[in-house]
Amino acid sequence: QKEVEQNSGPLSVPEGAIASLNCTYSDRGSQSFFWYRQYSGKSPELIMSIYSNGDKEDGRFTAQLNKASQYVSLLIRDSQPSDSATYLCAVNKGKSNYQLIWGAGTKLIIKP
């Protein structure tokens, strides 16, 4: 089992719909969770981080964390073509607050 797993996609979503991206992790000691967006050939850029169980909203983005089930998800409301990218999930390793374990990413395509 990979330490951080994501469906590679591509996930195709109509413009204006909600895109739902999921990530599962294996280390029960992980405490910090991150979603990064990466356009092709570009560097990852932070979308959201979440630390506590529950939902965290920022504009059109909502991160959801469930530590008991060991998953974190990202919802994108009112999806736009500019949201088309690969979304990377990263989880801190154990109690470390610097070492991240990365998923391979989910490719999201928003269709106009």
Place this chain on the structure above:
Amino acid sequence: DADVTQTPRNRITKTGKRIMLECSQTKGHDRMYWYRQDPGLGLQLIYYSFDVKDINKGEISDGYSVSRQAQAKFSLSLESAIPNQTALYFCATSDGTARPDTQYFGPGTRLTVL
């Protein structure tokens, strides 16, 4: 100006050559990281540094070395490049005091080893 810069942005080299990738940051962060990214794989940590005198190996340090010349500069060297080191390389920085400690990435260097 970008907070985290990397040079060169693209590099093609031959097997056996020594090359250096450079990273500079103006964010004032103490922590710096080098990652590589291969298609279909997650980012893999090569080396990380908490300050000029604190350098640590990551998951895949074999074949690589680093130098932290100053708080703002962290260089990655491939002593004798081999084709399977062809990848996208990213430098990242973090503050180290925030919780969670968020990492910010440079634009990347695309390295091709022939």
